[in-house]
Amino acid sequence: MIGRWRAKKEAEEQDSGSGRIVVDGIGKSTGGRARTRILITMAVFFAVYGVIAGRLTYLGFQDLEEGGPGPSRVTASRPDIVDRNGEVLATDINTASLYAEPRRIVDADEALEKLLTVLPDLNIEQTYNRLQSDAGFIWLRRQLSPRQQQAIMQLGIPGIGFRTEKRRFYPGGATASHIVGLVNVDNKGIAGMEKYIDDQGLADLQATGLAVAKDLEPVRLSIDLRVQHVVRDEIVRAMESYRALSAGAVVMDVRTGEVLAMASVPDFDPNNPYNAHDKDRLNRMSAGVYEMGSTIKSFTTAMALDSGKVTMESRFDATRPIVVGGRRIRDFHGKGRVLTVPEVFIYSSNIGSAKEADVVGIEGHREFLYRLGLLSRMDTELPEVARPTEPKVWKKVHSITAAFGHGFSTTPLQTAVGVSALVNGGYLMPPTFLIRNQDQAMASATKVVSDYTVDGMRYLYNLNAEKGSGKRGTVPGYRVGGKTGTAEKVVNGRYSNEKNFNAFVAVFPMDNPQYIVLTVIDEPKRENSTRSATAGVTAAPLASNIIRRSAAMLGVKPDFGHESSALLVSSQ
Structure with missing residues (x-):
């Protein structure tokens, strides 16, 4: 190496102007190497930062794929739900949800052991496996208490860590649970009016991030929370008193179709x-x-009155049972004589x-039931609506029993x-759970029976409350009319005389009908007995208590000036 250096030096000394050239050449060589080092260093830094950026981008996508909903995906806002008077039925409140970043968990065993002291119902095996996974983000528990x-x-x-989320809160608890519904x-x-609201476009707004709390107007229902409380309170008492399987009631405005209260028990608390x-x-x-x-x-x-073939003065022979299609039709408390139309009704x-x-x-019978909406699936906002059932082919026996x-x-x-x-x-x-005035109601209404039929039915409801099975459904001063219904339930393909489904429909005030109260009780029992009770002593008093x-609400x-005999009132 030393020999090569000397030969190079001698060659440089023989060149004219060798001193300048030698100094200049060494400077150029040194500067080139420095620039090369700088470029290499910059390239290394860019490469390192590029790898880091790429890894972060990759992990960002992995968080969503491996860990489920990432920290940015939190619950969206919902509008308040209020009753017709502005009382809050459902609202959003802020709550904390617990998440973990497994890649940052130092000791999964220790972390799980500590968490179980506060959340003892965590699934141990599942939570442990998730904590020691390679996921970037996982939910551990949504909606914690403070x-x-x-x-x-x-x-x-x-x-x-914790994320602030929206949680639905229902101030009334179970009071209107079947109407207001639920969220997940x-x-x-996912149920009730909560689901209806999503189906009207709220879900799309939430998906696009446009469901901002300050921009969401409250949804006003037709429900009167005061009446709703009365209804639920009374059906709970009735179910307990008659040791029934269930009970329910609805209060409606007959002029608008608005449902003012509706409840069914057993029910649930939407907060839990x-x-x-x-x-x-x-x-x-x-x-x-x-x-x-x-x-x-x-x-x-x-139907008979509206057909024009029967009047209030018509008579029907009820002296003996009738047999049709192998079935014997008899009266529960038969009079054994010819009955007028009002007597057929009140007896x-x-x-x-x-x-x-x-x-x-x-x-004609089947057509009338369809005309009154009894055999078609009901059209209303509430998603939970059942389809009625009927015989596939109507024969005379079906019409008679119907x-x-x-x-x-x-x-x-x-x-x-x-x-x-x-x-x-x-x-x-159609019934509605939203505010609707009379003009709006009439715009969607269909005339289904004549004024003559209306006059007759008002008279019969009033008469039945005074002299028939509806006596226990009356309330002094409020002119209540109504009709009982005690239906024997089908058990093992046969009607049982020990299990009833009872109902009572009440109308008030009868001189100018405004409201309907319909009550039902499933398998009620008599006091101090296991025997079944009829609608007159169960469903009718329940309606009376609600009214x-x-x-007044x-x-x-x-x-009290109308506490007299039934009058044939006009529908005009």
Whole structure:
């Protein structure tokens, strides 16, 4: 190496001007190497930062794929739900949700052990596997209480944190649970009016990030929270008192079709809906179908009057049972004589009702029930609506039994809607759970029965409350009319005389009908007995209690000047 250096030096000294050239050449060589080093260093830095940026981008996508919803995907806002008077039924509140970043968890065993001291119901195996995974983000528990959040913060576990989310809160608890409905953990409506609101476009707004709390107007329902509380309180008492399987009631404005209150028990607390999907928590008023018993005789008599073939003076022979299709039709408390139309109604004669239907005929009977909305799926905002059932082919036996409420099933709410049309001037209008005035209601209404039929039915409801089975459903001063229905339930393919589904439909005030109250009780029992009880002693008093407590709230003033015999009132 030394020899090569000397040879190079000698060659440089022989060159003319060698001193300048030698110095210059060495400077150029040194500067080139420096520039090369700088470029190499910059390239290394760019490469390192490029790798880091690429890795971060990759991990960003991996967080969403491996860990489920990432920290940026939090619950969206929902509008408040209020009753007709502005009382809050549902609102959003802020709550903390617990998440973990498994890649930052130092010791999964220790982290899990600490978390279990605050959240003992965590799934141990599943949580452990997730904590020691390579995921970038996982939810551990959504919607913590403030106490739980504080306790977890004090544990000092690295790699876990909290996100503020929206949680739905229902101030009334179970009071209107079947109407208001439910949301899931992501604040999406899954039942009741909560689901209806999403279906009207809220879900799309949330998906695009446009569901901003300050821009969402409250959704105003037709429900009166005061009346709703009365209804639920009374049906809970009735179910307990009569040791029944369930009970329910609905209060409707016959002039607008607005549902002012509706409840069914057993129900659930939407703030803690662990049992909301149990089969016995079904909303029986709109999502359950039943043979409604003698309340259906309202439609049979109305059909006969509306046909023009029967008048209030017509008579039907009920001296002996009738046999049709191998079935023997008899009266529960038969009079054994010819009955007028009012007597058929107030004595709830099966024989008389069957003969009323026979006058109209099979096709006319089925058509009338469809016209009154009893055999079609109900059109309303509430998603939980059942489809009625009927015989595939109607024969004479089906028409005869349908005349007194056997052989086809419909919902209690539809029954109330149909009765509304019989007393409000003859107009069938779809029920609504939203605010609606009378003009809006009439725009969607259909004239289904004549004024003559309306006059007759008002008279019969009033008469039945004074002299028939509806006596226990009356309230002094409020001019209540109504009809009972005691339906024997089908057990193992046969009607049982020990298990009843009871109903009572009440209308008030009868001189100018404004409201309907329909009550139902499933398998009620007599006091101090295991035997079944009838509608007259169960469903009728339940309706009376609801009217007595809520009439003033509905703006109906008592009038004791009308406590006299039934009058044939005009529908005009």
